[in-house]
Amino acid sequence: MYRYDEFDERFVRERVAQFADQVARRLDGSLSEDEFKPLRLKNGVYLQLHAYMLRIAVPYGTLNARQLRQLALIGERYDRGYGHFTTRTNLQFNWPKLRDIPAILGLLADVEMHCIQTSGNCIRNVTADHFAGVARDEIEDPRPTAELIRQWSSGHPEFSYLPRKFKIAVTGAQEDRAVTRAHDIGLRLRRHPDTQETCYEVSVGGGLGRTPMIGKVVRDYLPKKDLLAYLEAILRVYNLEGRRDNKYKARVKILVHEIGAEEFARRVEAEFARLDGPSINADPEEVARIAAYFAPPAYETLPAVSNTLEAARAANPAFARWVEVNTTAHKVPGYTAVTISLKPAGQAPGDATSAQMRTVADLAERYSLDELRVTHAQNLVLPHVRLRDLPAIWRTLGEAGLAEANIGLVTDIISCPGLDYCALATARSIPIAQAIQQRFADAQRQREIGPLGIKISGCINACGHHHVGHIGILGLEKRGIESYQITLGGDAGENAAIGEILGPGLAAEEVPAAIERIVAVYLAERLEAESFIDAVRRLGLAPFKAAFQEVPRAAA
Amino acid sequence: MAAAAKRVPLPAILLANDLLDGDVVFAAAAGPGGLAWTRDPARALVASDDAAAERLEAFAAAELRGNTVVDAYLVDIALEGGRPVPRHFRERFKTLGPSNRPDLGKQAGEGIAPAPKG
Structure with missing residues (x-):
């Protein structure tokens, strides 16, 4: 992992001092809000619906245990004990007080982190493949x-x-x-x-x-x-x-x-x-x-197959399922990359409590050569895990409520904070994600459906990447109520595509049933081993549109 | 100066965010003829006529100039059980908190007397 040199260190410390001075001048009235706003935005400070929000850069999504623990500490000391990982692999705190932000930036600088260029009209935090290396x-x-x-x-x-x-x-x-x-x-x-x-x-x-x-x-x-x-x-x-x-x-x-x-x-x-x-x-x-x-860390020479892992898989179907869904093949034999789902049913996608951050930090230190990653899909990754350590990791994650086996599946939903937090939002996102998760909670069913990316944005700015969701959901306001537009056929990968609108907007409570109908068309029409997005490409929009039009509407 | 932007329909309340804390605050009656900020939406002063709305607007302008609050604006409300409730769902969330976290924000009594810590 990159470590700051003296120039990086000085640059960040100077910025903390500069912003602390700007906050002081704002508080004593020397700077008006109009003057202060562009300065605070340059340092990741937004004003949201209920409070200020602080966006912390996680450059290319890479963190070590010490950094994640510091984020946990900040969450506990200056926020409400949780943070939100975003689609730019950053971390947002939803409740910081302006007066505390200089102290928070100081704590971040202590672990080589900052909020610089996480907002404003500049080059933002650079993101990368979360399985880099x-x-x-x-x-x-x-x-x-x-x-x-x-x-x-x-x-x-x-x-x-x-x-x-x-x-x-x-x-x-x-x-x-x-x-x-x-x-x-x-x-x-x-x-x-x-x-x-x-x-x-x-x-x-x-x-x-x-x-x-x-x-x-x-x-x-x-x-x-x-x-x-x-x-x-x-x-x-x-x-x-x-x-x-x-x-x-x-x-x-x-x-x-x-x-x-x-x-x-x-x-x-x-x-x-x-x-x-x-x-x-x-x-x-x-x-x-x-x-x-970024040279490869000191891996051990290990057999490609772990007997410990295989025995645990054979003995425990839930564990076997998690291994199947949440691990990714690693370059090095005997190792794997574990994706930790921040999408357990009922939680806001991407949210993690300070306690959960500490659990993950401990796991990274003990089992992943002190490294972890944040994904644009709002999950965390332990990139260097020995196969034989998977059972212990799974148990610890389970105790922390982080062992959901749903990576890439219908409940692994990307969602922006939406109108529950965001001042720009036109509708809520999180409750929609939660309602869909509930609807598709059955693990067997998720497995049967296979890879399916649902992405939800609470406004046209599309922080929730809805345009490139296999199914995209955009929350808008229509005549004083929240209304959700559904798109189909988007793709965030190497075959990138923008989804197309299926039909008129839906009321919030109609969304899960609409998703259900779309999925039903896929299940009925798919060829052997054909994924959702491949089926959409082959079939075109027509059969999905037809099913969508049959969604019962609460209001005309 | 350009003509004032069109005012929201009345009755209305004035809300803002506290400069230091960012919390949502509401203009409430304080002392004889005075106004002050409260964190409790139930205590927000309801302006039912133009004179009352102008008073809230003047207070907003002074408080913005005085750097005590940011993002102050009038919100149209309906009275429900004697309490002002914003007509628009966005502003309703500002008087409550995140709908997915009933344990947080004003709906959980944060910053609202007689909570032990204000």
């Missing part, structure tokens, strides 16, 4: 790239006031687990077919929100050494030409859409050619220094 389908670990971008983009003077926010995701794997095509810039590490050299495929102009777009590839094989200069060229074109007159048309996706991907790429290449590459690109020594932090 361990996935079998990976060409190269994306985290050194993500860390390099974090360093380059932190406090970047030219890109601190972009037309709008800017999100970057990196993957090094075949399967896209980082939703790269729904990002302003998506980077995919791949080998050049001729030279076998590792390069980046660069896509630009993806994004969700009110105008969802899938990113367009503007460079097929960017040499790794040119990364920062190329990013600088993209950001410069966007910064100069992106719209500032209309917030809803200010994201780079609109610029790419309006002038076309080819023209956008041409302008980027022209800018790239003008830039003094060597003065912008990272020094190879620095790149190597960063990469060294």
